Amino acid sequence: MEKEMIVNRPDNSKMYHPHMPTAWWFRKWSYFLFMLRELTSVFIAVFLVVYLFQIYHITQGADAYWEIAGQFRSGGWIAFHGVALIFAIYHSLSWFKTAAVILTPRVGGWMVPPWMVVALHIAAWLAASAAVLMLYVLI
Amino acid sequence: MKKPISFAPLWWGLFAGGGMAAAMLVPIHIALTGLAVPLGWLEEPLWLYQHWLVKVYLAGLISLSLFHCAHRIYHPLFHFAHRVYFSLPSFALRLIGRPVAILVYGGAMVGAASAIWIMTR
Numbered sequence: 278m279e280k281e282m283i284v285n286r287p288d289n290s291k292m293y294h295p296h297m298p299t300a301w302w303f304r305k306w307s308y309f310l311f312m313l314r315e316l317t318s319v320f321i322a323v324f325l326v327v328y329l330f331q332i333y334h335i336t337q338g339a340d341a342y343w344e345i346a347g348q349f350r351s352g353g354w355i356a357f358h359g360v361a362l363i364f365a366i367y368h369s370l371s372w373f374k375t376a377a378v379i380l381t382p383r384v385g386g387w388m389v390p391p392w393m394v395v396a397l398h399i400a401a402w403l404a405a406s407a408a409v410l411m412l413y414v415l416i
Numbered sequence: 417m418k419k420p421i422s423f424a425p426l427w428w429g430l431f432a433g434g435g436m437a438a439a440m441l442v443p444i445h446i447a448l449t450g451l452a453v454p455l456g457w458l459e460e461p462l463w464l465y466q467h468w469l470v471k472v473y474l475a476g477l478i479s480l481s482l483f484h485c486a487h488r489i490y491h492p493l494f495h496f497a498h499r500v501y502f503s504l505p506s507f508a509l510r511l512i513g514r515p516v517a518i519l520v521y522g523g524a525m526v527g528a529a530s531a532i533w534i535m536t537r
Contacts, residue, residue, distance in 0.1 A: 302495070312495070318488035321438055324446055325478050325485070326527065331449065332474060333534050335465045342462060350454040358450025365443040372439035398439075406444035413448055413458045 314371050317364040324361045373398035427487055427521070434484025437477050445477075471535035479528035486524035490517060 298304075302312040331349075334341045348354065376398055377391035452458040464470050493516065 312492065315488050315492040315495075318485040321442055321481060322485035322489070324442070324450065325481055328445065328449060329478055329527070329531055329534065332465060335460070335462055336534060336537060339462055342460070346454075346460075349450070355451065355454060358446055358454075361450065362443060362446045365438070365446050368435075369439040369443055372435050376436075402440050405440045409441065409444045409448065412464060413452070413461060416461050416464060 314367065317368040320357075320361040320364040321368065324358070324365075369402060373402070427483070430480065430483035431487035434480035434482070434487075438481040438484050441477055442481060475531045475535040478531040482524040482527040482531075483521075486520045490520040 302308040327349075331342070331345065334345050373395050377394040380394055381391075382389045382394070448458065449460065453460050465474075
């Protein structure tokens with residue numbers, strides 16, 4: 278019996294599923310925001326691949342980098358990175374909000390309130406961002 | 417009885433680690449390399465990329481974030497195709513789901529391997 282339960286998964290098509298329209302995530306603002314949050318990963322993934330492409334050329338030498346650096350000054354790439362930045366910030370804020378639900382730290386008998394968990398994450402985020410910025414500004 | 421091995425915790429672990437790494441560090445990198453440098457506000461510190469610590473940091477950040485993205489691209493696909501997904505029998509779902517998973521997570525693996533290769537050359 279136990280073996281059957283593990284090995285034979287229930288047939289998905291025979292289970293009850295509410296009928297939802299294809300564009301169900303347009304119905305409610307919260308559904309739309311959920312899908313938008315998932316979409317942030319596409320922009321982040323594209324940025325990471327582009328960044329990796331740049332890093333590859335940097336490791337090949339300064340000349341190799343300057344050869345490809347020019348194309349990222351085009352309006353299209355600037356617009357893409359502008360949108361990607363907005364999406365990435367949205368990902369960060371939604372991630373910290375989720376972290377406050379999952380992480381419930383206790384100090385002695387006192388439970389740290391969720392708003393404080395979010396605030397601590399934002400503080401760490403700003404500190405990490407400032408540290409990376411310093412590398413560009415000071416060095 | 418031997419339980420079937422599930423790799424789900426591994427993917428979820430990479431998702432969580434990558435999510436935190438991406439949340440903390442990706443926005444500033446987009447702002448700097450994607451906007452501030454091309455717009456001429458700042459210069460890319462090229463020599464910094466030769467430092468081993470920076471290489472380890474970037475390889476870790478890019479690899480983890482790619483796994484996070486793979487997870488977030490793979491799962492919502494079934495929300496997008498909700499109607500099709502629940503109208504199919506389970507064998508058909510496995511038939512479709514597996515190549516998509518291999519494509520998405522395989523892409524992240526190739527990306528992570530490339531990042532490690534570039535940084536260790």
